[in-house]
Amino acid sequence: MSTTPTELNQADVVALLRDSGYIMLTTALDDGKLLAHPMVPQQVTDDADVWFFLGLQGDQAKALLQNPEVNITVAEAGNWLSVAGRVEFIDDQNKMDELWNDETAAWFDGGRNDPNLGLIKVTGDSAQHWGLKGGKVSALAQMVKAKISGDRTGGGSTTTEL
Numbered sequence: 001m002s003t004t005p006t007e008l009n010q011a012d013v014v015a016l017l018r019d020s021g022y023i024m025l026t027t028a029l030d031d032g033k034l035l036a037h038p039m040v041p042q043q044v045t046d047d048a049d050v051w052f053f054l055g056l057q058g059d060q061a062k063a064l065l066q067n068p069e070v071n072i073t074v075a076e077a078g079n080w081l082s083v084a085g086r087v088e089f090i091d092d093q094n095k096m097d098e099l100w101n102d103e104t105a106a107w108f109d110g111g112r113n114d115p116n117l118g119l120i121k122v123t124g125d126s127a128q129h130w131g132l133k134g135g136k137v138s139a140l141a142q143m144v145k146a147k148i149s150g151d152r153t154g155g156g157s158t159t160t161e162l
Contacts, residue, residue: 010048010162013127016081017044020074025052025122027063027070027087035063039072042099048083048124051095053104056118064120065089072122079131083126083162095119124162129155 017023018041026036036061037060043051050072054061064070064087074081093112096119107115 001073007131008127009037012129013048013081013083013124013162014044014046016074016129017041017048017050017072017083022049022078023052024073024075025060026073027060028067029059029063030066035060040103042101042104045145048127050083050124051090051099051120052120053096053099053107054118054120055107055116055118070122072124079129080131081127083122083124083127085122085162087120087122090119092119106116126161133156 008034008100020041023041024036024053025039025158026034039054041050041053044055045051056062068086070085070087072083072085080148096112099119108117109119
């Protein structure tokens with residue numbers, strides 16, 4: 001990834017999202033409390049849209065139906081990404097079939113026809129990134145060096161519209 005502390009573009013956001021095994025999805029409940037869940041992205045498009053399966057009968061789905069504004073975050077050694085966006089519930093059996101996999105099957109006893117199975121798409125509005133140059137290994141080395149020396153790591157933050 002070519003991200004430096006002074007630049008961030010959509011391709012950088014897509015790369016960070018695609019490299020993540022889990023993404024935290026946060027929404028607000030009626031009482032204003034925040035609800036966050038780790039989610040497995042099923043697909044990240046070139047437009048930075050992120051597709052997820054979720055259970056329709058849980059608190060998260062209820063919160064998303066009431067307030068589609070969300071934040072998705074990725075955190076790993078040397079990188080933190082926050083994407084503000086909105087959720088859309090998608091009723092498309094062809095898309096579900098396209099994204100279905102064995103890992104998803106483990107969460108839904110009824111398979112693709114499970115009445116609890118839902119599909120959502122998060123469309124990002126903007127993204128903020130804080131990171132260190134050089135990827136995970138380099139970032140870990142920079143953090144260890146900073147800890148030993150007492151110096152700052154030199155990471156920076158930047159924001160982009162999606």
